[in-house]
Amino acid sequence: MREVTKDHLRLLARVARMYHEQGIRQPEIAAALNISQPRVSRLLKEAVTRGLVRTVVTLPDGVHTELEEELERRYGLRDAVVVDVEDFQDDVIPPLATAAAAYLDVTFTGGDVIGLAAWSRTLQAVVKHLPQKNVQAAERVMQLVGGLGRAAEQVHATRLIARLADLTYAHPVFVPLPGVVATAAIREALLQDPDLAEVQAQWRDLTVALVGIGSTEPAPTGGDIPINQAGQDELRALGAVGEVCLHVFDATGKPVASSLDQRVIGIDAATFRAVGRRIGVAGGLRKLPAIKAAIEGGWVNILITDLRVARRLCR
Known part of the structure; x- marks a missing residue:
């Protein structure tokens, strides 16, 4: 995986937090950051690939x-x-x-x-x-x-x-x-x-x-x-x-x-x-x-x- 700048990592983190933690939809993120919606989608995928976002499934009681x-x-x-x-x-x-x-x-x-x-x-x-x-x-x-x-x-x-x-x-x-x-x-x-x-x-x-x-x-x-x-x-x-x-x-x-x-x-x-x-x-x-x-x-x-x-x- 290619090296990236701190500024790019900062953008990845910000987009990921807005989407996953704050529940902001992709079009709204694009408008707030003045970038295109396809780029938001690519950044979210990259955040997962680089390990900034990890999905954890928590099992409810009684499910095994x-x-x-x-x-x-x-x-x-x-x-x-x-x-x-x-x-x-x-x-x-x-x-x-x-x-x-x-x-x-x-x-x-x-x-x-x-x-x-x-x-x-x-x-x-x-x-x-x-x-x-x-x-x-x-x-x-x-x-x-x-x-x-x-x-x-x-x-x-x-x-x-x-x-x-x-x-x-x-x-x-x-x-x-x-x-x-x-x-x-x-x-x-x-x-x-x-x-x-x-x-x-x-x-x-x-x-x-x-x-x-x-x-x-x-x-x-x-x-x-x-x-x-x-x-x-x-x-x-x-x-x-x-x-x-x-x-x-x-x-x-x-x-x-x-x-x-x-x-x-x-x-x-x-x-x-x-x-x-x-x-x-x-x-x-x-x-x-x-x-x-x-x-x-x-x-x-x-x-x-x-x-x-x-x-x-x-x-």
């Missing part, structure tokens, strides 16, 4: 942009949302759901084919908080795994798919079968169902997958993975720490082979991982190992989580 950017950089995420849950120590789902609903409201802009893991308590809360769109925000909303749990819970999952479809003016696509069956033979027979074959073909059209991240760690309200205790014990013995859409993985995010694989009716791992935006909504320190493994293994590439988990992930 630096931490979100660190998560994106460290784990190769497309996006990250960090939610302050200080007032929700025992249950992080309400603030996570509110934040996720706000994120989806902005990012569902039309034409998407959305896949939903409908049994997740967190995602049920997300859909509850999602506002009605004014225009069509998605083409289809698809169930990613068959019905899980008791009959009443399966009905609730079906209603959740229908509700999200209503909110986005999309067409709902259901999996009309149970998500986990008793044996591999039963699964093979059910996979011949023509209705399921049609759903499987449509899974390849997905542009967004909205999922929870389940943990194999026992929880007071029961396990995250809707299988019996023997199945849970088997997964932990094999080194599994978490799951996404009933695809189970270890602490590094690598798939764990188990008997569960041959009994699940849902989207296959390759098709799921080919979805462009895979949004995981999960929080709470109990789930930290599962969340870390899910992002390290590339199961999700957009993460919505709480502040405590985010800080631990960036240590």
Whole structure:
């Protein structure tokens, strides 16, 4: 950068102070200093280049942009949302759901084919908080795994798919079968169902997958993975720490082979991982190992989580 005189530096400083500190518009500065407006514009740019003006962004309370950017950089995420849950120590789902609903409201802009893991308590809360769109925000909303749990819970999952479809003016696509069956033979027979074959073909059209991240760690309200205790014990013995859409993985995010694989009716791992935006909504320190493994293994590439988990992930 060329050397300049003190008089020129004095002019740079004066123009910069008038504009940035005193709020005087460029035409008024030009008139006051008897110089042209284009020159004022050039002087303001030069003041930035020479370091006379530095822009500092002060983050408001509850906004954690630096931490979100660190998560994106460290784990190769497309996006990250960090939610302050200080007032929700025992249950992080309400603030996570509110934040996720706000994120989806902005990012569902039309034409998407959305896949939903409908049994997740967190995602049920997300859909509850999602506002009605004014225009069509998605083409289809698809169930990613068959019905899980008791009959009443399966009905609730079906209603959740229908509700999200209503909110986005999309067409709902259901999996009309149970998500986990008793044996591999039963699964093979059910996979011949023509209705399921049609759903499987449509899974390849997905542009967004909205999922929870389940943990194999026992929880007071029961396990995250809707299988019996023997199945849970088997997964932990094999080194599994978490799951996404009933695809189970270890602490590094690598798939764990188990008997569960041959009994699940849902989207296959390759098709799921080919979805462009895979949004995981999960929080709470109990789930930290599962969340870390899910992002390290590339199961999700957009993460919505709480502040405590985010800080631990960036240590």
